[in-house]
Amino acid sequence: MPSLTSRAMPLAIAALGRRRPSADDMRREIAALQVKPKPFAPPSSLSRSLDVTPSTSTAGWPVFTVAPRGAAPSSRVLYLHGGAYIREITRHHWKLVAQLASAGASVTVPIYPVAPSGTASHVVPASADLAERLAKRDEPLVIAGDSAGGGLALAVALALRDRGAAAPAHTALISPWLDATGEHPEIREIAPRDPWLHPDSLTVAADAYRGELDREHPWVSPLNGDLTGLGPMTLFTGTRDILNVDARRFRPLASEAGLSLDFHEAREMIHVYPLLPIPEGRKARATLCQLLVG
Numbered sequence: 001m002p003s004l005t006s007r008a009m010p011l012a013i014a015a016l017g018r019r020r021p022s023a024d025d026m027r028r029e030i031a032a033l034q035v036k037p038k039p040f041a042p043p044s045s046l047s048r049s050l051d052v053t054p055s056t057s058t059a060g061w062p063v064f065t066v067a068p069r070g071a072a073p074s075s076r077v078l079y080l081h082g083g084a085y086i087r088e089i090t091r092h093h094w095k096l097v098a099q100l101a102s103a104g105a106s107v108t109v110p111i112y113p114v115a116p117s118g119t120a121s122h123v124v125p126a127s128a129d130l131a132e133r134l135a136k137r138d139e140p141l142v143i144a145g146d147s148a149g150g151g152l153a154l155a156v157a158l159a160l161r162d163r164g165a166a167a168p169a170h171t172a173l174i175s176p177w178l179d180a181t182g183e184h185p186e187i188r189e190i191a192p193r194d195p196w197l198h199p200d201s202l203t204v205a206a207d208a209y210r211g212e213l214d215r216e217h218p219w220v221s222p223l224n225g226d227l228t229g230l231g232p233m234t235l236f237t238g239t240r241d242i243l244n245v246d247a248r249r250f251r252p253l254a255s256e257a258g259l260s261l262d263f264h265e266a267r268e269m270i271h272v273y274p275l276l277p278i279p280e281g282r283k284a285r286a287t288l289c290q291l292l293v294g
Contacts, residue, residue, distance in 0.1 A: 002268040006278040010195035026201035030086050038088040040111045050101050059126035062111040066101040073106035076139040078131050082147025085115045085209035092275045103289040119211030124219040128159040140169035142292045146272050150176025154222040157230045167231030174236045175272045178223040178246040180206035181215045186245045194242045196271045227257035234262040238269025
């Protein structure tokens with residue numbers, strides 16, 4: 001049975017005024033963020049117990065690596081944050097990054113350009129470039145991401161495979177946005193129960209991110225890609241999330257492609273529940289640490 005705290009989350013979201021954005025809301029938000037971007041630097045509290053190293057990717061993006069202090073990392077994680085491709089990284093993402101680093105991982109977080117400045121035709125290959133560079137280190141490379149970052153993580157895995165590069169040791173997808181078309185009819189059935197996401201606003205965000213590519217392109221909608229040879233994966237999804245529809249569609253496709261998929265579906269959980277301060281979120285984060293760090 002879902003915890004009391006998780007059942008209260010939709011009410012808390014409403015009380016904080018974080019209603020589901022409409023298509024017009026999303027257009028206004030994109031325009032406002034272009035004028036006044038949000039900050040993206042990690043909170044200063046991370047550096048109290050962890051090593052936080054800023055750098056710049058070959059694409060010119062800011063990059064932060066968060067690693068355990070005084071110990072060699074057991075794995076290397078490339079973490080791609082969510083935010084519908086139009087929002088910057090938030091404190092919830094940094095908290096997960098800190099937990100992974102505290103468990104022993106070196107976590108690299110690229111601050112990729114958000115849409116419409118950053119589009120799939122640039123963000124996906126530049127993220128794959130960074131993944132290839134990280135894969136040359138001694139530790140096994142893991143790619144992880146939530147929501148839009150989960151879709152990007154799968155798109156990067158596809159790009160690496162198409163380049164002939166080695167598959168990541170593991171790919172972790174948290175409530176991933178796998179199909180930017182939003183066309184499956186079951187999405188509209190779930191939408192009234194999703195307190196966070198609305199299919200119309202996601203369509204606006206998808207159009208900002210896809211640039212010159214079609215919505216169906218695998219770099220925009222990686223559910224449409226050939227999944228063979230991508231390596232083992234883990235996926236977390238909740239049934240009160242409109243993106244759950246495509247997560248369920250991914251499961252048989254992964255099986256047909258011969259992928260090893262650890263599929264975690266949590267009843268009545270909302271979007272990106274593993275990032276939230278609820279018992280189910282804490283359990284999911286502990287599972288992630290065990291999978292990605294060892």
